[in-house]
Amino acid sequence: MTSIALATAADLPGLVDDDASFLAALRERGVTAEPVVWSDESVDWDGFDAVVVRSIWDYYRRPAAYAAWVDRLSDADCAVWNPTATLDWNSHKFYLRDLADAGVSTLPTEYVERGDDVSLEAVFERRGWDELVVKPAVSAGAFETRQLSRAEAAAAQPWVDDLVAEKDVLVQEFAPDIEDGEWSLVFFGDEFSHAVVKRPEPGDYRVQEKHGGSVHVEVPSETLLDNARRVVDAVSAHLGGDPPLYARVDGVERGDDFYLLEVELIEPELFFRTDDDAGDRLAEALLARL
Known part of the structure; x- marks a missing residue:
């Protein structure tokens, strides 16, 4: 019998409610599917035929642990979706x-590497923007993200300096x-x-x-x-x-x-609750790849 781990976060050990139809669709097809906490170092990922990454919604707060986990999956004797190269690439907004x-087509963006100097006032002047958004390159759910107007640039500069001292950062034109x-x-x-x-x-x-x-x-x-x-x-x-x-x-x-x-x-909410057949469609797409 096919065994699939649905990777989730420690504070969501049973997955989010929205994923219930996908989990049910797998089990209806005779698959042994179970939520498994990604950060649990006791898990033997080789014991599964496949790992499907779902609600690992805390990964961006633990980037080093996440990178180590992706490396473990790369070495494991199981299929991973999305593949580990995709997980690695998509975790950094560059x-x-x-x-x-x-x-x-993407928003006009300045990609600021950790430790670089960036002046918000200079960005506003050079780009001609009225508003911008600053966000870390590794983030989700608007974590450490701020929308700033030109008038707020000077007051916000110390916050930006502290952020860039620790992380790669995106400075984007605000999209009204x-x-x-x-x-x-x-x-x-x-x-x-x-x-x-x-x-x-x-x-x-x-x-x-x-x-x-x-x-x-x-x-x-x-x-x-x-x-x-x-x-x-x-x-x-x-x-x-x-x-x-x-x-x-x-x-x-x-x-x-x-x-x-x-x-x-990596771990998007897929809004299964808005489409009664979506869980079945993902289950069929997954099993077709096994």
């Missing part, structure tokens, strides 16, 4: 530069489009599954539900779907393999173009 170089909604388009392999639009609370830019954001089921246009597919294709081309088992393409529409904010390949 991957956006790779996709931009491949022709994917996000107030109208951020698309999340979910793909299993190279097949589109379903989509939602996440909207922030009025006056905020953070779309996560823990920050007051809301999720709405909407149907993307064919133009939007084509743009999202190009992101998945660019990921596959860059990594030199099959399409990711799962990918969540997040971004905003501007006319006929789509600006990528993130492509989530």
Whole structure:
């Protein structure tokens, strides 16, 4: 019988509720599927046929432990999805530069390496921006992320200096489009599954539900779907393999173009609760690869 570990965080030992339909779909197909805490060093990953990374939502707070775990999975005698090379690449947001170089539309961004000098006032002047967002390259859920106006640059400079002293950082032009909604388009392999639009609370830019954001089921246009597919294709081309088992393409529409904010390949919420068949689709895509 096929045995699959669904990697999760210590404070989510039973996975998140949203993944329940995927877990049920695997078990209905005769698969032994169980949540397993990624940071539990006693786990023998060789004892599973496959590991599917799901709700490891604390990984960015423990980057050294996460890197060591990915190395363990690389050496383990089991399949891993998404593959460890993908997990490694996608954990650091400088991957956006790779996709931009491949022709994917991304927000104008300055990539600041740890220890470099960066002046917010100089960035505003050079770029001509009115607002920007500062975020660590290893982060999730708006962790250590701030939206700043030109008038706030001087007061925020000490915070930025402290951040850059410890971490690689992205300084991005603020996208006001996000107030109208951020698309999340979910793909299993190279097949589109379903989509939602996440909207922030009025006056905020953070779309996560823990920050007051809301999720709405909407149907993307064919133009939007084509743009999202190009992101998945660019990921596959860059990594030199099959399409990711799962990918969540997040971004905003501007006319006929789509600006990528993130492509989530590690532990994205896949919004199974918004589509009754999504869990079955991912289960079938997974078993087809075993």
